[in-house]
Amino acid sequence: MTDFADSFTSSLDTPKPAGDKELQEFLMVEKQKAQFNAQIHEFNDFCWEKCVDKPGSKLDSKTETCLTNCVDRFIDVSLLITNRFAQLLQKSVS
Amino acid sequence: MDSLPAGLSSAQKDELMDQVKQQIAVANAQELLTKMTEKCFKKCISKPGTSLDSSEQKCVAMCMDRYMDSWNLISRAYSQRIERERHRM
Numbered sequence: 001m002t003d004f005a006d007s008f009t010s011s012l013d014t015p016k017p018a019g020d021k022e023l024q025e026f027l028m029v030e031k032q033k034a035q036f037n038a039q040i041h042e043f044n045d046f047c048w049e050k051c052v053d054k055p056g057s058k059l060d061s062k063t064e065t066c067l068t069n070c071v072d073r074f075i076d077v078s079l080l081i082t083n084r085f086a087q088l089l090q091k092s093v094s
Numbered sequence: 095m096d097s098l099p100a101g102l103s104s105a106q107k108d109e110l111m112d113q114v115k116q117q118i119a120v121a122n123a124q125e126l127l128t129k130m131t132e133k134c135f136k137k138c139i140s141k142p143g144t145s146l147d148s149s150e151q152k153c154v155a156m157c158m159d160r161y162m163d164s165w166n167l168i169s170r171a172y173s174q175r176i177e178r179e180r181h182r183m
Contacts, residue, residue, distance in 0.1 A: 068167065
């Protein structure tokens, strides 16, 4: 992660005051955390619709399993589609 | 970029970082509130009456708690998945 940040900052405008680098790294980390949170909001939005029927006094184990599976299967689908799309692109180029 | 003051004092930097963190936290809470309101209204108020009756209020309270449980569960599931994918690379 820091490697990427380093290469990114050094390739843009080279000599930076030392303080800027610290700030940039801080912002990079905060940005990642914010993206992670945004992703959870999105997952929770549609997995809630799929898995939670009537909210009870606690999440039952069936609902918990459904929510966990919902996240994992969504990521599976996302990876599958990304890979297949890349293959299609490659085929159309060659 | 170059017009920025060349060096912020470390106190100024701390303040800036705190502000950034706080603004992100506020935005996150707002997002959660909006989503919860939308979801729990949908789940608990099937026919809007002249007031929120007590069963609707109970349902909304319970729905809020479960929505946050669900948020935390998904957060854990997502970080575990990221961890697993990282190991595979």
